Amino acid sequence: MSEPNTLFTETILLLGGAVVSAPIFKRLGLGTVLGYLAAGVVIGPIFHGLTDGEQILDVAELGVVFLLFIIGLELKPSRLWQMRRDIFGLGTAQVVATGLVLTLLTYFSGILDWRGSIVAGFGLALSSTAFAMQILEDEGDVNTRYGQRSFSMLLFQDLAIVPLLALISILDGGKGSGAPLLDFAVAIAAVAAMIVMGRYLLTPLFQIIARTGAREAMIAAALFVVMGSASLMQLAGLSMAMGAFLSGVMLAESSYRHELEADIEPFRGVLLAIFFIAVGLSIELEVLRDNGLFIVVAVPVIMTAKALVIYILCRATGSPHDDAIRIAFLLPQGGEFGFVLFTAAGVAGLMPTSTASLLIAIVTLSMALTPIGTMLAKRLLSGKEEEQLDEDFEGAGADVLMVGFSRFGQIAAQILLAGGRAVTVIDFSADRIRQASSFGFRIYFGDGTRKDVLRAAGIDRAKIVVVCTQKREITDKIVELVQADYPHAKLFVRSYDRIHSIALRNLNVDYELRETLESGLLFGRRTLEALGVGEAEAYEIGEDIRKRDEARLVLQVTEGLQAGRDMLFSQPVKPEPLVKPKRAANFDEDPLAGTAEVTADA
Template sequence: MSEPNALFTETILLLGGAVVSAPIFKRLGLGTVLGYLAAGVVIGPIFNGLTDGEQILNVAELGVVFLLFIIGLELKPSRLWQMRRDIFGLGAAQVILTGLVLTALADLSGLLDWRGSIIAGFGLALSSTAFAMQILEDDGDVSTRYGQRSFSMLLFQDLAIVPLLALINILDTGKGHGTPIVDFGIAIGAVGAMIVMGRYLLTPLFQIIASTGAREAMIAAALFVVMGSATLMQMAGLSMAMGAFLAGVMLAESSYRHELEADIEPFRGVLLAIFFIAVGLSLQLDVLWDNALVILVTVPVVMAAKALIIYALCRLTGSDHNDAIRIAFLLPQGGEFGFVLFSAAGASSLMPSSTASLLIAIVTLSMALTPIGTKLAKRFQSGETKETLEEDFEGAGADVLMIGFSRFGQIASQILLAGGRAVTVIDTSADRIRQASSFGFRIYFGDGTRKDVLRASGIDHAKIVVVCTQKREVTDKIVELVQADYPEAKLFVRSYDRVHSIALRNLNVDYELRETLESGLLFGRRTLEALGISEAAAYEIGEDIRRRDEQRLVLQVTEGLQAGRDMLYSQPVKPEPLVKPKRTMDFSQDPLAGTGDAVADV
């Protein structure tokens, strides 16, 4: 039997490292990213199983490319336009301010001249898109407010690579071949070409391929679009990830979006895992050891400086304390583009190659510390605050607007969907929205007590507003708001208890129901059946209780909570009824007399 070739062996080692490390670190609560890094360090620098980490890193960067494509698929152009202030405001401020501060620190260190300090400072100002986005995805926080602001900064950093590479040419006076204006023009032209092709070519391309019914051709076309757009941007001096992201945005409104995401996802997951392993492989332990003191001082100083600047900028631009802390601890590391900048600067006259290698080691180590830092972020957060998501009502508007998606709303929505009716659902729980999305539900984040949210979620087109919120005061506020501003909409409301049902009837809602009524009736019927009563008799008894309950509610609306007490059973009826039960009642023995709110659900 012939010996396996080197490529086959390396692939086995990489996949094996991913298979072993990811579950272990996930179980330890440290995250898969740190597991992949550890696998890379063990396979490469420690046991020398693989030595060409940089070459593997170049291939595995496709994982970052596919990741940005999938993110682009989730961001429609209109949504991207809404983020413009965070991208070009917060993102630009972060790169410029952090770059200037780190440039000053690099200059003070005495290791570099002013030109090298500028490249080092702005190179370290960039963060790792791959690490940050993977952590956000693992935690399900991509759609949160802090996740969106983090992504906005990362997106601007990807754009900043063009002027930073041009800056190397400008500062490299020894070669004197800088053409920044031309480079910038080429980049703008490439972006414009991508937008035109995405708008007029991509969707027709997939329509033609889909009409053939060739599944493998669709997968090949998806890979071709991602890698082709990435290559086009790279040729124009932009990052490959930026090209893939633009392609995803252009296809975000396509009817093939979900199929494309399903086709790309397996490649994205595997290649991104290999990317993190390759970062571990490329970690030069000898460089770390020879410059241990410099690195031990530099890494925490750089990460602390970036974290403080990011925190301050986020607070100044509207983030609360907890969100600002999350972002600051998510983005303090160096980024993949730092490898590109420092390698280019080392190849020119801007810094010695040994210093470039040292900076690359600092970036790599800062990446490795990021997952640990995100775990520590919780220690700096204040008390529990309600997590918020971006309010995006793209596609909202249906005959039924459901406010609240707790247990009651989830069951009710199944009936409506099974009946072929479209339902717009809004909820204020970020966790509930994430859980619902994992089951395929499209839930919008929004507060139903706000008129602007109701309008954005399509209440003007809704025939029925279904209020399934859990707290009585919230429900009442929504009911009053809808009745005041949208009196033509019918109100179907989940009540908290009997007292709440009476109050809602006094407000003249179209329909109300206590959450516990139907379940309690069914539970009692099944218990009777288990005691030997026939199913028909148990059903008839349950219907009698239902009628009595409704009659009592009608009386209580006009006469008060104590009305209809004679309709309550307080002791067994004898003989056991086979037809509608009849009984007499000794009021002196009524254990419910005078209990008031204690029997609000009876």
């Protein structure tokens, strides 16, 4: 079979494994992650459908990269600064304390000397960002307090990979890359470069592309930024995921944040699924069989020790019991960076390659057990503490999600903001976003007719969705989408005209209003007052018209557009032609048949 056909077949197997395993394991309540792992084991080690699991793992790691980019989009720099104590305080304590405990356990097990035990201990102290964040996302817990503390520790572990790789160079007596300080300086310089580029280049880039209206160019630019920043960090010795995360943070305050998240999300989901399948593919059943007894003892001991250390540290730094339990059972597994460290240590001669393979098998098995552990953790919760959401997630989670920042929407937003209510606003016009920004408004670039954009903008947590778009067909599409997929949200809709209002009422929206109604009523009142009618009398007349209009709409919804004509104030005039017709009219016809029906927007 030719190489292209082989690649095609492998892709079908991977996608087929994801399609079959995810629904089954989700239905069983075991989670999609465990399903993907099982699919990988079946496809690879059992039936040998795929044998190059490590190569697939390298490509599928882009799923972790995209995941970290999306997480970065949720954290603006000011929010990240608020998390600095958890990142550098709790994160440092977790890596150091867990590393020392696991180093001692490894050394006293007798499989490695003290140098190899240090590498093994600190390598096992790292957790899997992919597994932990996917579980948090499946549970909807990314923005909870325990979710944010978990992420803080994972973020520090990504930073710790640089000094740990430098530690291998020190322990092997300088036979590896003999300039750890230089490596550290290069990593710091790369982070600084990323921050500068993100601050001054990324937003202008997306502004230019958005003005072109080329949808595919926007997607290509998003992929270019994520993969480019990841590659830059990798060249500097940091993780690819760290680069993607930094670029996401730099774009967290951009108006294009939600659109970028929606563009990246499909790639992230598919590649992350393939990543978990590739982990299953890379499990070496021969290693498990040859060292079965040792692995059966080592995996639970390592996971238990790690969980105990994390629980104690979380409790000592202020986490309640339930949060500490959740974190401890979420992060006891080994991580992807353990593969890198153990392989590098084997090459450097700090441990035999067979031992490195054994440690990799232990890490992989601990990953597989993590979803089961998180389910068991629920049995240890006290249930007395209410889950609280972290505040200050810019643009996501407001009570009101406004789609379209038209003139109508701008006035409505003023009322809401004056009432102390937070509003998330998305609009698809780059020019309108730029104009609004110059007046201090904060709106996000996104197409409100797309489900993924609405989800990224926080519709799951919105109480009311306000649709203020200018075109009727776009408004109707958004209304149908929200009613179909987010029935919990109330719909307040700006209608185009009377006919549109009737259609919206037939769709059972919670509230609709024609843009011209209130302004027309006020305009008529002021005109009456200018003609000498008293203000109070003009107001009463206006209210009477309002009531008549509402009564007519109620009738028209059930009986048709012609209903309620008797409620209109009119001065019927029989039209006479300005020019005498050349032939007599047919008087059997209605003489008013050609006149316009004054109901379109009355």
